[in-house]
Amino acid sequence: KAGVTQTPRYLIKTRGQQVTLSCSPISGHRSVSWYQQTPGQGLQFLFEYFSETQRNKGNFPGRFSGRQFSNSRSEMNVSTLELGDSALYLCASSLTRASYMNTEAFFGQGTRLTVV
Amino acid sequence: ELKVEQNPLFLSMQEGKNYTIYCNYSTTSDRLYWYRQDPGKSLESLFVLLSNGAVKQEGRLMASLDTKARLSTLHITAAVHDLSATYFCAVDANTDKLIFGTGTRLQVFP
Numbered sequence: 001k002a003g004v005t006q007t008p009r010y011l012i013k014t015r016g017q018q019v020t021l022s023c024s025p026i027s028g029h030r031s032v033s034w035y036q037q038t039p040g041q042g043l044q045f046l047f048e049y050f051s052e053t054q055r056n057k058g059n060f061p062g063r064f065s066g067r068q069f070s071n072s073r074s075e076m077n078v079s080t081l082e083l084g085d086s087a088l089y090l091c092a093s094s095l096t097r098a099s100y101m102n103t104e105a106f107f108g109q110g111t112r113l114t115v116v
Numbered sequence: 117e118l119k120v121e122q123n124p125l126f127l128s129m130q131e132g133k134n135y136t137i138y139c140n141y142s143t144t145s146d147r148l149y150w151y152r153q154d155p156g157k158s159l160e161s162l163f164v165l166l167s168n169g170a171v172k173q174e175g176r177l178m179a180s181l182d183t184k185a186r187l188s189t190l191h192i193t194a195a196v197h198d199l200s201a202t203y204f205c206a207v208d209a210n211t212d213k214l215i216f217g218t219g220t221r222l223q224v225f226p
Binding site for chain 1: 149151159160206212216218219
């Protein structure tokens, strides 16, 4: 079955602009999480959605937002881009993070965002 | 706040040798994951450890979990070049999010 699909794969944006990233989870998976990966900070949790509701949010400024649609696809948005937002943004899907037995998260290929 | 520490950060090892990567975490959890990442690529799931004493093996890699010690290990047996990658452990503390370790960059040379 198809894996987690993230689009676009690469993006170059200018400071001050905004960007929207998309993630399509594995069919049947209802939980989508977003992570930011940078050389300096490593992998950091952004937020997690389940059934269109944000269940958890990491320590990121309000410029970072997201949403999930009824088909479980998710988008994240970053407004007023800063140079420090340059990173690999990874999306992960799982059946449900509340399930003890089915918590394995599968990651997409990521979107590499460069802010210049 | 949950913290996850991995060591070593870098590991350069000769083919055929054995070594262990350690993952310590600061709060109670019985769900721990190991991932592999190749340069410029995404995270590939290696192991899911869901209970104290869990041990899983795949090829030359074996992972274990000791929830009482809050410690997981990833043991590499007879390393080969193809194992060169960065390995991450991640802990789920029932908060619907994964907290990742710093990663261990493994380089296997002839």
